[in-house]
Amino acid sequence: MLTLDILICTMNTRIVRMTDLLMPQQENVHYVVSFQYTKDDYLKLIPENLINRSDVTFVKLRGEGLSANRNNALKYAQSDLVYLIDDDIRFLPSTVNTILEAFENNTDIDIALFKTKTYMGRDLRQYDDVQRDYKTFKDLLPVLTIEMVSRRKKVQGVLSFDSRFGLGSHYLSCYEEQIWLENARRKGFTIRYFPKEIIQTSAIFLSRLIFVDTKVQRSFGALLYYVYGMLAYEKAFQFAFASFHKKMAHFLPLFNHMLQGIIYIKNTSPKHKK
Numbered sequence: 001m002l003t004l005d006i007l008i009c010t011m012n013t014r015i016v017r018m019t020d021l022l023m024p025q026q027e028n029v030h031y032v033v034s035f036q037y038t039k040d041d042y043l044k045l046i047p048e049n050l051i052n053r054s055d056v057t058f059v060k061l062r063g064e065g066l067s068a069n070r071n072n073a074l075k076y077a078q079s080d081l082v083y084l085i086d087d088d089i090r091f092l093p094s095t096v097n098t099i100l101e102a103f104e105n106n107t108d109i110d111i112a113l114f115k116t117k118t119y120m121g122r123d124l125r126q127y128d129d130v131q132r133d134y135k136t137f138k139d140l141l142p143v144l145t146i147e148m149v150s151r152r153k154k155v156q157g158v159l160s161f162d163s164r165f166g167l168g169s170h171y172l173s174c175y176e177e178q179i180w181l182e183n184a185r186r187k188g189f190t191i192r193y194f195p196k197e198i199i200q201t202s203a204i205f206l207s208r209l210i211f212v213d214t215k216v217q218r219s220f221g222a223l224l225y226y227v228y229g230m231l232a233y234e235k236a237f238q239f240a241f242a243s244f245h246k247k248m249a250h251f252l253p254l255f256n257h258m259l260q261g262i263i264y265i266k267n268t269s270p271k272h273k274k
Helices: 012-021 040-045 066-075 095-104 176-186 207-211 214-228 231-245 251-267
Strands: 004-011 029-037 056-062 081-085 089-091 111-118 148-151 191-201
Touching: 004 012, 004 066, 004 095, 012 029, 012 040, 012 089, 029 040, 029 066, 056 066, 066 081, 066 176, 081 095, 095 111, 095 148, 095 191, 176 191, 176 214, 207 214, 214 231, 214 251, 231 251
Parallel strands: 004 029, 004 081, 029 056, 111 191
Antiparallel strands: 081 148, 089 191, 111 148
């Protein structure tokens, strides 16, 4: 039977919720909890019954940046499969079986993608109705990290999260999972979507944030350049113009912020790029 490492990234005061998040111990499931903290005071909040669990590997990371925290968790994975999650989720009774069955019945896949539910039991966003391989950037654009499960030996030491992207990064704020998946796609990994839910989250899928949030707009411009190179300028213009035409955003601010993201990604080097 395949084994599963569930990698949980948490930070500062959020460490106190970890023991409520974990499922009862299961023979083929192990956890890696990567605790990121900005001050030593937060170390006093670590639950003793968390670090004493035999199915938990507990590691610490001083600093900020979700991408760095995820990379830290990945280093300590040892099971057949790895599943990165956030600290605001709830597992379903079927979570582990759904993941294991997908890989056991599809030995050719490297990364499996699933669905997320809200706490109210609704789909977090619109999903495909049928199982299929995701092969294009457009396929991968809406995917969330909590929807991805990977074969450890395919990704560990091969793929990492670009620390220029993600929560806690200096200039950008999101799309780190799209960079990660784009790198997997370029390496020829088989990425298959399964129309089955594996997790619940309190998060809200706000696709319209790009029309109002400056850092998201910069992040999208940076993502376009990472994927398309110099074509990103044209695609950013087209997106800004279409958004203006639909009365979703003002053209010049949106286009300008995406240009800022393009320029930033051109002039910086990733700390975690494989």
